[in-house]
Amino acid sequence: MVKIFSSSTVTHFFGLGQWNEFFYLVNSFYYLATLVNDEELGSNFLSYVRVNDEKEIVSIRIANLNSRPLIKQASNYFESVIYFSATLSPKEYYLDLLGGNLKEDNHLFLPSPFPYENRRVYVDYRLSLRYKDRDQTLYQVFSLCRSAIETKKGNYFIFCPSFEYLERMASFFEQEPLENSLLILQHRRMKEEQREDFLAQFQSDNDKTVIGLLVLGGVFSEGIDLLGDRLIGAMIISVGIPQITFERNHLKNYYDSEDDTEHKGFAYAYSYPGINRVLQAGGRVIRSEEDKGFILYIDSRFHSSLYQKIFAELYPDIKRVISTSQVRTQLKLFWKETK
16 A cells, blocks of 8 residues: 655654655655666666565665666766765776776876875784684784884774674773773764764873774774874774675676676675775875874785785885884884984
8 A cells, every 4th residue: 555645744744854855865766766667777776675574574775786877877978077085996996886997098096195204004914804713813913003002102093893803802902901091992883972072082182092993894984084193093904894795795796797707796795895994994094294194904815916906006105014023113113204
């Protein structure tokens, strides 16, 4: 049964502002539904419903698996198009998603305007952060992060692969605390006010070293601007691969079916979205031309050709580290040079 409500009835229940929001939401969903039924574009969408234990439908979702035709359709109206994003690396991946072709010479990628001498980027390939190995390497990861933080009083982010990992990392910091430091943790389902209070503790004039433990890909991984000395270092633990889901597996199968020889489905559904999380988290450190700080990536998988290529493209100055003592020595030298 379909129930039809008049605008006056809906306004009575929702209020005018909520009614406008409801109208645009329904209108957007209707437009998506017309695209799903389009003969040419329909195959680029995945439509499915979620049901509860009683087999009742609780939500309807339309997922776009391939936005290239729609973007190209819009881009064709213009002589040139500029795409802005905090992360457009790797180039081949994003250019493909935007409907472009790397073999053509009609695109321009601009480098970062921030001076390399104001930052240090390190990667440690020694430690496996695969789920099955995390128990064995957790203390080594903790020691590595602790050594990096000890080199200078300041504010730091440590991005963990999950809340479970975050809590276990916190237990080590509580057992072996840094002198004159404050440890604060991201919690599940933090409200806006709680997020603001969390970030407010990262001030440039803090008397103590402030260590924030956060979840990679969470609310603090992007869109956060802590300028100057409000954040001077970030440690990113793991390659950030998303959990396996029904929708991501369909995305994987979709891109695998485009070309069986490339096998790019897993990369498009899992590896590249994980890379986006990793690079977004690292991007919290340098937010202006005057900012100074370091980024430390930790995971043996960063040694694979996929990540090596991306790091070489984005961080031509990246350095490999092989011990906690080397990290400590490198960072002490960096802070001395940037005084």
